[in-house]
Amino acid sequence: MxxxxxxxxxxxxxxxxxxxxxxxxxxxxxxxxxxxxxxxxxxxxxxxxxxxxxxxxxxxxxxxxxxxxxxxxxxxxxxxxxxxxxxxxxxxxxxxxxxxxxxxxxxxxxxxxxxxxxxxxxxxxxxxxxxxxxxxxxxxxxxxxxxxxxxxxRLLFYNEKLLADAGVTGKDGKGWQPKSWADLEAAAKKLKGAGVPVPFALPLGREEAQAETMMWMLAGGGGYTDNEEGYSIDSADNIKSLEFLRDKMVGQQLVGPVEPGKLDRQAAFEAFAKGEVGMLNGHPTLMKQAEAKGVKYGMVPLPTSDGSPQPAMGxxxxxxxxxxxxxxxxxxxxxxxxxxxxxxxxxxxxxxxxxxxxxxxxxxxxxxxxxxxxxxxxxxLPSSRLYPVGKKSWAGVSEDIKQKIGTAVQPGGQPAKLLEEIATSARAADKG
Missing domain, CATH: 3.40.190.10 (Periplasmic binding protein-like II)
Known part of the structure; x- marks a missing residue:
């Protein structure tokens, strides 16, 4: 898709x-x-x-x-x-x-x-x-x-062996069930400590940056639009989501050697199938890729900022x-x-x-x-949130996100400023 x-x-x-x-x-x-x-x-x-x-x-x-x-x-x-x-x-x-x-x-x-x-x-x-x-x-x-x-x-995929070797396990013999971003951060730190090349793959490259971005926005309680379907790209929740990625994931070097803005989704999938990635967001097609390479994996909903339920991206x-x-x-x-x-x-x-x-x-x-x-x-699927594809402006907004969003999560990036810039252009295009 x-x-x-x-x-x-x-x-x-x-x-x-x-x-x-x-x-x-x-x-x-x-x-x-x-x-x-x-x-x-x-x-x-x-x-x-x-x-x-x-x-x-x-x-x-x-x-x-x-x-x-x-x-x-x-x-x-x-x-x-x-x-x-x-x-x-x-x-x-x-x-x-x-x-x-x-x-x-x-x-x-x-x-x-x-x-x-x-x-x-x-x-x-x-x-x-x-x-x-x-x-x-x-x-x-x-x-x-x-x-x-x-x-x-989309679900969060994780490499069962890499997490187990790093000491990240589920309770009562069950699979790992992270609930909050704190759980995610803690697991990524253990993976890094165990020498995993990419604790968490964060593909914000041009191939599908708009999808990865939306997943994190939804998990943070935000999204591209509000309940009235107006653009809310620069909402406080969305800013906090990107700040978490900038400070906790990228800032602590938990996302691997390739900076997110230069990592495409397919490259991240291939690295996961090679056993080089501990965690990443994926769709059903990743299952076949991983199985073909013999990678044992688990799948859970992407944890939310505070552990409260939020809709998945459809x-x-x-x-x-x-x-x-x-x-x-x-x-x-x-x-x-x-x-x-x-x-x-x-x-x-x-x-x-x-x-x-x-x-x-x-x-x-x-x-x-x-x-x-x-x-x-x-x-x-039934409760998932989709892109605002009914807006004629969406194609241009999506392209804007693909080109720019990776810079917001780099060290020194300015999520609030960038999201405001993208939102201003989006609202103008929507009115036009």
């Missing part, structure tokens, strides 16, 4: 594919015969290598759809998360928007009047199946334009349909995309959480079996 949840795409090159008929990446959708329509779809890659690229999923999906709709051809281009949003922006600017895009944000396109609403596209059954918090997050001025594709929540990636004159065909394809079997196939492949009620119920049932490890992620 990009910014929100980021994919693990490693390939920089786009994977262009078409189902049934290969027509080339640059083809423009339209009538290909007397009654034949070509839908152009752009999607993000959730794989971390060419062998598990999302291209295979989309190819199968397109082929399955075309069996029932022979008059509609589907042409899909799959790009890594590092470039997919920019690719769609370039297409839109050039007047060649795809019919359907599966990317990280939709609100700016909706505000510009470029998208169909979900009511114009989907069957009643499909539209009603979205999980309510995610459907609400897909709205601009009470109208839903963004369709949640997959979702994720993330969703989005699907949208551009007004290209193919409303009916796009709607049929989207109804097919959100069929339970197709939702389940994708979420199981990448250990993600579904965005639909039917998918959520299926995943809940599965947590009693092979998907049991997903249970804490699922439990956090």
């Amino acid at each position: 990009k910014g929100r949840y980021q994919s693990l795409a490693a390939s920089g090159a786009a994977l262009c594919l078409t189902a049934v008929t290969l027509t080339g990446c640059g083809a423009i959708g339209g009538l290909t015969g007397d009654n034949e329509v070509t839908l152009r779809v752009v999607a993000a890659d959730y794989g971390d290598n060419p062998q598990n690229s999302s291209a295979a999923y989309w190819k199968g999906l397109a082929e399955g759809f075309q069996k029932d709709h022979p008059d509609v051809k589907v042409e899909v281009s799959v790009y890594s998360w590092s470039e997919v949003d920019a690719k769609v922006a370039e297409m839109v600017k050039a007047g060649k928007a795809p019919d359907i895009a599966q990317i990280g944000a939709y609100a700016d396109y909706a505000a510009a009047g470029k998208l169909y609403s979900t009511a114009e596209l989907l069957s009643v059954k499909t539209e009603a199946d979205f999980l309510a918090p995610l459907a609400d997050a897909g709205k601009v001025k009470q109208t839903q334009y963004g369709m949640p594709f997959v979702s994720s929540t 993330v969703a990636d989005w699907v949208m349909a551009f007004k290209n004159g193919h409303r009916e065909q796009s709607g049929k394809f989207l109804d097919y995309l959100y069929q339970p079997k197709n939702v389940t196939a994708f979420t199981e492949k990448y250990d993600l959480l579904p965005a639909t009620t039917s998918g959520y119920q299926a995943k809940q049932a599965a947590t009693n079996g092979s998907a049991a490890q997903l249970k804490p992620f699922l439990a956090a």
Whole structure:
């Protein structure tokens, strides 16, 4: 999930594919015969290598759809998360928007009047199946334009062996259960004393700084917006959260040799899978990475500033349909995309959480079996807080955070000043 949840795409090159008929990446959708329509779809890659690229999923999906709709051809281009949003922006600017895009944000396109609403596209059954918090997050001025594709929540991962060797253990033979930031700080100090290279990985680099920042803000009682959904980036709680990171984690050298502003999330995940990191925030995909390297890990909610309960961060990636004159065909394809079997196939492949009620119920049932490890992620989903993706200003605000937030937690950093600067720009953009 990009910014929100980021994919693990490693390939920089786009994977262009078409189902049934290969027509080339640059083809423009339209009538290909007397009654034949070509839908152009752009999607993000959730794989971390060419062998598990999302291209295979989309190819199968397109082929399955075309069996029932022979008059509609589907042409899909799959790009890594590092470039997919920019690719769609370039297409839109050039007047060649795809019919359907599966990317990280939709609100700016909706505000510009470029998208169909979900009511114009989907069957009643499909539209009603979205999980309510995610459907609400897909709205601009009470109208839903963004369709949640997959979702994720975050937990604190820890290396069981590293913590045990450092003398950090749970009570009564149970796993470690930190409640407050004081617990987190104490564990990080023991890990450092035991010679662990990175007691706590704090990725505030450009890849996903907005996500790591939001997790800490929520754990400190704050967040990007207030209860009225106005920007509250410079709140007292948020300032205290960054001051804790600056003074207690970075200031005491508990975050490893790479400064947070230069550490990307994927690099932190890879270091955890190598056994070099004691603790870090992660999403479900990290489970497979760690297991593949034989790392035994535990997962708990990120401790809060004072131990009181706070909501976890939830993330969703989005699907949208551009007004290209193919409303009916796009709607049929989207109804097919959100069929339970197709939702389940994708979420199981990448250990993600579904965005639909039917998918959520299926995943809940599965947590009693092979998907049991997903249970804490699922439990956090209904009450989780998402990015303010319904604001057309969010894309710019997110980029501002990515570029600047790492400096706030460095020794001598000024969290209050930086957050005020970002908040002032955010409020101005929101009004504009």
